[in-house]
Amino acid sequence: MKLIDFDEKFNKKVAEMLEKHAGEHTEEEWEDAIAKAYEKFGDTYMGAIGMTPRQYFEKMTDSGLVETLKEYILQDVPVPDILCGELEKRGASEPLLALLHETDEELVHYALNLIGSDPRALPRYAEMLSEEEYDEHIKDALADLLKESADEAKERILPLVKTESKPYALEILSRCKQKDDRVFEALLSAFRTGEEEEVPLYAGYLAAYGDERALPALQEHIAREDIDFVTFQELKFAIEALGGEYTAQRDFSEDESYKKIMAAGAGTDIFGSKKNG
Structure with a gap:
């Protein structure tokens, strides 16, 4: 798949803007101006594709968007924010959820950021905590997401207390708001029996x-x-x-x-x- 490096095209425009208006704005003002310029860039017609960058991604299917994301990462081309925005707008589609079965760290991180704490992903998040394919960076991110929905994930997390995933399980369970004797006993037992x-x-x-x-x-x-x-x-x-x-x-x-x-x-x-x- 031949990819369009939208970031490269946008960065050229930014470089021209910075050169033309050098010294006219503070760093904070430039950050705001660049953010607005990117929004405008997404809606600017590009002759090479016959549409705007935003329209380019909007016309893709859910599967097409996910495959395009994978190609950007595989080919080491910067992933456009416009692509991520379109994926995020559509929510946790089946093709996006399927990325949670991938093992490429960068791809999985993108999936976690795009899916967030969507309830449909919680069962898979809990499974991933106990799988050796994922390193501590992925598992830290998983724990952060599961803490946001600790009560909903509780039944899948409690069994992990007796596994090597215990540190993550305890961290997540401590965020439960609905009181449960099993959760309390797990946390209290860890306190009483843990190393000093x-x-x-x-x-x-x-x-x-x-x-x-x-x-x-x-x-x-x-x-x-x-x-x-x-x-x-x-x-x-x-x-x-x-x-x-x-x-x-x-x-x-x-x-x-x-x-x-x-x-x-x-x-x-x-x-x-x-x-x-």
């Missing part, structure tokens, strides 16, 4: 989930004498987020993380008070 360096993260998940039944476990852990300052801060935040409080005075003056934070405070401690000495 994971405690701040899991405390944050309990805070995000918002179930005050986690308070006793958090209170028990914050009372320990062997926790560092960072862990203490995260536990205290989680306790307060769930409506509890912790008022005991603690001395972290010998804690390495506390010393680093104090040093970075340029004369004040973590609470904004002047340091002695």
Whole structure:
């Protein structure tokens, strides 16, 4: 398939515009002007194709648009925003959803950005989390999308708690708004059994989930004498987020993380008070 490099054509117009009006606008004004110019470019007749760039993509079928997207990536030609805009406008079509079974990282990223948190994609998103073909960049993006629809995805995510996808599963489940004992127990169990360096993260998940039944476990852990300052801060935040409080005075003056934070405070401690000495 012979592709049209629309970006190259537009960039030539921008270069001419910048040269002609050099020094006349601020950087912010130029950004606004270029964005408006691109919108106009999309609706400007091009003799080479006998129509405007926008019309060029509008006349394609859903399958045609997706195949064209794949070709742009395969041939290493910049993907036109106008093409992406047309795909996004049509929603999660079957050809677009089918891209979620591809393994090319760039192509899958495009698919995720275009499909977003569409409910029709959630089952496949959950499957992809546990598939080895996808790296952490893809899985991070999947987790972000699934967090937006955590309640809808919950039944597919809960089984992943017992797999290597557990870190992603817990992150997603912590965003559930509808209370579920299975979700609470998964988050609480992770907090209780996790490595010490994971405690701040899991405390944050309990805070995000918002179930005050986690308070006793958090209170028990914050009372320990062997926790560092960072862990203490995260536990205290989680306790307060769930409506509890912790008022005991603690001395972290010998804690390495506390010393680093104090040093970075340029004369004040973590609470904004002047340091002695």
